[in-house]
Amino acid sequence: MEIPPFPKPPSLEAALALQRQLAQGVVLEGSLEGVRLLAALDASHRRGRPLVAVAVLYHRERGPLFVGKGLVPEESLFPYIPGLLSFREAPAYLEALRALPEAPEALLVDGQGIAHPRGLGIASHLGVHLNLPSVGVAKSLLFGRPAGPLPQAAGSAVPLLAPDGRPLGYAYRSRTGVKPLYVSPGHRVGLEAALAFVRSLPTRYRLPEPLRLAHLEAGRALRALD
Template sequence: MRARQAALAARVIRADALGPVRRIAGVDVSASRFDPARRVHAAAVLLEWPSLALLARAGASLPAPLPYIPGLLGFREAPAVMEALARLPERPDLLMVDGQGIAHPRRCGLAAHLGVLLDLPSIGVAKSRLIGAPEGPLGAAPGAWVRLLDGGEVVGALLRSRARANPLLVSIGHSVSLETALGWVRATLRRHRLPEPTRLAHAAAAMVRRGEAL
């Protein structure tokens, strides 16, 4: 699986290769360590741009193909996420993933994994840092950001989405530059710490895990 991640990472396009954006999808995954079936519950939401109106939600629950292994979550979570995305009425122009992109030990977090497999421009928007260190101090004002370095390589950015809130970790998934990824995350922020696509996906994934209708 690590060799497969290295092969996927080699296919990641780190420059802008996205066309006009009319539809943005957000995805997230939820699971319970108390579930004897070890299911992965995924949700995908489809939003219209620029209004960010919610157009559709879809979910999928599948048995986890492997246990929880840090660094290999793409293989555990991607099948359910791809099933949820397939149930949306339209293919999105841009995918925002609650998780890492290239800010990953082998440069293949879930956002990069999905972006390459689906050939879909994607952005990782994680709530916490997996690797790397900030290039300098992060300002306290909303919108402040600083590059994240790992071994001298820029792998993402820390973004202060709200005052006094912990920063988000934004990273390239596929076919989107870091600057463009930051721009999209900032453009889809409203009153919350998370951008609307992943915030709504996070709520929908919890509903799928609880067995509630979307």
């Protein structure tokens, strides 16, 4: 899998300008119905340690196949600034993806897609950078608001709307009674198709299983540094 280098902006202003520019290239059309091989991405960091990212290569019928890992030393990290997470985490994600034995057909990312103040959360940023279909599944709300109350039943979803009323994705209840997830398309996938894809994944706990495995692997990788 050919992975282009990830540019590190020299300033906050340059990062914001690049986000706005790349957001223009986001495509909100496409279906993931035929996707069988995906990479689930999560990262972990603790002060005084490198940032660790993992990519779990996951087959829809066969389950997890391989785990790729990437590290970025703390001194090389882009500053932690809400809304600019991709500049901090993406270099480690790209290293993890390079370690995979074969290229995924799509990305499932722990983070935002277009549900972002400038329309370019980390799932969108990685999708545009790699020209791959991508979906963001976030554990907390960054931008927008649910259109109404979210029922407690498993599989419930309500649209997530921008302040101007534009649809951004969905607040989604993966299991009865658990806290909602926020699903938004990243790149090359439609709004409803992104939700349908996440709903179709096995979900034993709150997170879809590929992302749950990525979350566990990222925690293990960080602890291994000790």
